[in-house]
Amino acid sequence: MKSLSLKRKLRSLYIVTASGIGAYVAISLYKNNEKFYRNVVMPLVHLLEPEQAHRLGILVSKYRLVPKTSYIDPDSLKITLFGKEFKNPIGIAAGFDKHAEAVMGLRDIGFGFIEVGSVTPEPQSGNDKPRLFRLSEDFAVINRYGFNSDGHQTVLQRLVNLRQAKKCDSIIGVNLGKNKTSTDAINDYVIGIKKLGPVADYLVINVSSPNTPGLRTMQDKNVLKSLLKSAKDTRDSLPDGSRPPLLLKLAPDLSYSELKDIANVVRQKETKIDGLIICNTTIERPQFLHNDNRTETGGLSGKPLKDSSTKLIAEMYKLTRGEIPIIGVGGVFTGRDAYEKITAGASVVQLYTSLVYEGPPVVAKIKRELAQLLADDGYMSISEAVGSNVK
Structure with a gap:
């Protein structure tokens, strides 16, 4: 009888403990608890291979499994x-939702804008795995996906469906x-x-990925002139x-003279564009990197890119005389990171890698911290702070 009683007690203890853990997990997920995601959820997700984890993130967003912020x-x-x-000025960078599958879920967690792609004319599988x-x-993250894409037609249909549903105001x-x-x-972009x-x-002409052979050469001033003129003429014909x-x-790996050439091209009447995104991933490998994967080929993103990205934003803001709006991207993990890019000349910013390490709550955290920084410095709006640190 004592043995039976002990078994019942242990069973009851197990049920109570499991229920308590289950309730804690459910509440933490529902409330988008930052520490829970950073210390529990994301480390568990990282038990998967990186590309499997990426695909899981897309499916979770596609089916809107994360509670709305x-x-x-x-x-x-x-x-x-x-x-x-x-x-709000916090967007998801291209590279996460490559095929326009996860827009509504990304909207739910608080992104102010969503960039899908890169999208290629014809479907292609991209580079061989592993590639993330x-x-x-x-x-940080290194990727060499190589523009894996479902192609224009499939992405077009998904976006048409979103627009027709009239539920997406993103x-x-x-x-x-x-x-x-x-x-x-050039015709691919046309x-x-x-x-x-x-x-x-808005449309982004991406000629800065390091993972498609010859792509970055299109940043050369002469090729860029032809590309942007064709792009503008095509857009204006719509x-x-x-x-x-x-x-x-x-790309972040441009010399100052190359930046000057690009600034000159994008300000000319025939080739003037509406905005810049600064910047893509880097092929540079800072000496302070610790992880053995640092030797992998591909584009590096995340915290190691933060300062060089912010510096590049400030340089292009000055070179274009603040006439061309900038979307800043590269190593945004905190409100301070976003604020530094805004005061360097970015009107809005994007993130991706911080989502990999901190999960969906990072979006609200950045916005909350950014709003406080604006208030502390006496700014009533984002637009007042844009470029305020550029001399």
């Missing part, structure tokens, strides 16, 4: 850009790439503008109401 964006975080009002690597000690940008085997790179322009709030702003995404 309870954070309410203050008016100070609103900004008008490209003729549209952004509810975590550098956990460095809070600002959606589409990042355009070229097919690896294309013999006419096709993308024609196809996806009518469903995009029907009224279907002419999205055109942005150019730059």
Whole structure:
């Protein structure tokens, strides 16, 4: 009888303990507890191979399994850009939702805008696996995906469905790439503008990925002139109401003379664009990297890119005389990181790698910290702070 009684007690203890743990986990997930995600959820996710974890993140967002954020964006975080009002200046960078599958879930966790892609004209599988690597000690990632894409037609249909559902009020940008085997790179971007322009709030001409052979050479001033003129002419030929702003995404590995050449091109009348995204991943490997994966080929993103990205934003802000809006990206983990990019000249910012390490709550955390920094410095809005540290 004593043995039976002990078994019952142990069973009851197990049920109570399991129930308590289950309740704690459920409440922590529901409340988007930052520490719980950082210390429990994301380390568990990281038991998966990086690309498997990425795919899991897409599926979770696609089926909207993460509770909607309870954070309410203050008016100070609103900004008008490209003729549209952004509810807040924190966006998800291209590379996460490559195929426009996860837009609504990303909206739920608080992103002010969502950039999908890169999208290529024809479907392509990208580079061989493995092609995604975590550098956990460095809070960084190296990828060499190589523009794996479902192609224009599939992404177009997904975006059309979103627009027709009238449930998505998010600002959606589409990042355009070229097919690896294309013999006419400029035409790949022209096709993308024609196809996806009518469903995009802005389009990005991505010639800065390090993972497609020859792509970065399109940042050369002469090639860039031809590309941007064709892109502008194509955009301007679209029907009224279907002419999205055109942005150019730059690499962080450009020399100052190359930056000057690009600034000159993007300010000329025939090739003037509506915005810059600064910057893409880097092929440089800072000496302070610790993780063994630092030797992998591909583009490095995350905290190691933070300072060089912010410096590049300030340089291009000065070179373009503040005439061309900038989306800042690279190593944004905190509100202070975002604020530094804004005061360096970015109007809005994007993140990706911090989501890998801290999970969905990082979005609200950054917004909350950013709003406080604005208030501390006496700014009533984001727009007042843009470029305020550039001399």
